[in-house]
Amino acid sequence: MRIEDIDTPALIVDLDGLEDNLDRYQRYFDEHGIGLRPHIKTHKCLAIAHMQMRRGAMGITCQKLGEAEVMAAGGIDGDILIPFNIVGRHKLERLVALARRARLTVAADSEYTVQGLAAAVAAAGVELGVVVELDCGRTGVGPPAAAAVLAEKIDRAPGVELRGIMTMPAMPELIAETIALFDQKGLPHPIVSGGSTPGCFTAHEISELTEYRAGEYPVGGVAHYRRGTHSLEQNAGRVLATVVSRPTADRAILDAGSKSMSGAVYREEAGWSSMGHIVEYPDARFSGASEEHGHVDLSASDKKPEIGERVQVLPVHPCPCFNEHDEIVAVRGGRVEAVWPVDARGRIR
Numbered sequence: 001m002r003i004e005d006i007d008t009p010a011l012i013v014d015l016d017g018l019e020d021n022l023d024r025y026q027r028y029f030d031e032h033g034i035g036l037r038p039h040i041k042t043h044k045c046l047a048i049a050h051m052q053m054r055r056g057a058m059g060i061t062c063q064k065l066g067e068a069e070v071m072a073a074g075g076i077d078g079d080i081l082i083p084f085n086i087v088g089r090h091k092l093e094r095l096v097a098l099a100r101r102a103r104l105t106v107a108a109d110s111e112y113t114v115q116g117l118a119a120a121v122a123a124a125g126v127e128l129g130v131v132v133e134l135d136c137g138r139t140g141v142g143p144p145a146a147a148a149v150l151a152e153k154i155d156r157a158p159g160v161e162l163r164g165i166m167t168m169p170a171m172p173e174l175i176a177e178t179i180a181l182f183d184q185k186g187l188p189h190p191i192v193s194g195g196s197t198p199g200c201f202t203a204h205e206i207s208e209l210t211e212y213r214a215g216e217y218p219v220g221g222v223a224h225y226r227r228g229t230h231s232l233e234q235n236a237g238r239v240l241a242t243v244v245s246r247p248t249a250d251r252a253i254l255d256a257g258s259k260s261m262s263g264a265v266y267r268e269e270a271g272w273s274s275m276g277h278i279v280e281y282p283d284a285r286f287s288g289a290s291e292e293h294g295h296v297d298l299s300a301s302d303k304k305p306e307i308g309e310r311v312q313v314l315p316v317h318p319c320p321c322f323n324e325h326d327e328i329v330a331v332r333g334g335r336v337e338a339v340w341p342v343d344a345r346g347r348i349r
């Protein structure tokens with residue numbers, strides 16, 4: 001089967017680009033002695049997660065418990081970090097069940113979360129690691145003195161094991177200050193975990209980091225393309241779409257709208273909001289979308305596509321884009337090599 005035989009809209013991954021990204025990011029972290037813990041929330045796909053593990057990833061990150069359940073069931077159970085507060089009876093029961101069959105570390109930023117975790121695992125007699133999430137503007141506890149107090153509580157809590165800290169993104173001063181306090185108090189920190197793809201290649205400047213969580217690096221996206229960290233070839237994740245209408249000279253409509261691309265927008269330097277970069281028509285503006293229609297403004301593009309033409313579009317935000325699709329078609333040199341399920345699609349609980 002060739003790429004021409006794939007019906008649209010479809011999520012495709014170019015294997016040469018994907019493998020290049022997996023290799024070059026793994027090489028960087030290996031060279032600097034920092035563990036790479038890929039965040040699978042981007043691709044949600046066991047086949048890609050196994051490729052990451054085979055290249056030397058030290059474990060995986062799953063944003064949600066449901067993603068971790070899928071990954072563990074698919075054989076990736078050696079070292080899973082869930083950087084999320086697990087709160088409430090329903091999830092604590094599932095967490096305990098998962099902790100029986102996978103090595104797990106979860107994040108906590110409050111005493112409430114810690115008490116729930118400790119009560120659940122102590123009663124069940126399972127092992128669970130906990131890292132303190134530092135406040136970087138979303139969840140997290142701050143300032144560092146408060147993080148150290150929470151760490152002491154985790155260290156004293158029954159059942160759970162204090163394993164260190166995590167931040168999103170990696171914030172050097174915050175990490176250094178917090179680790180200094182941990183050391184003063186004799187608190188363990190085998191895990192010092194930073195994250196986000198844009199910060200990957202400066203991770204070595206933060207000497208305290210033991211590991212790094214990156215999600216988007218295997219497939220790229222418009223921001224990575226514009227920033228230059230991913231060449232066009234390295235932007236491996238694409239939505240294949242068909243031009244289904246040309247209502248005016250300067251308007252084309254694709255069969256890929258927000259239910260294929262996700263609703264994410266990228267603010268281009270010129271001021272307009274992009275919903276994707278069209279590879280074959282780089283001057284065209286994917287300027288809007290309804291659910292099943294991609295709206296393309298052709299006024300700045302000399303070349304204009306015809307009805308029936310197929311194009312490849314780089315998504316703005318690969319994570320929700322992949323979550324819109326049941327499967328990923330893996331292609332190399334125009335030939336389809338595999339079709340992979342998006343195994344953890346929709347696992348938001």
Ligand SMILES: Cc1ncc(COP(=O)(O)O)c(C=O)c1O
Pocket residue numbers: 039061083168195196197198213214215216217
């Ligand atoms: C906790 C956490 N770690 C790591 C990442 C990965 O960052 P990126 O998507 O930039 O690769 C994310 C992304 O949202 C995240 O929320």
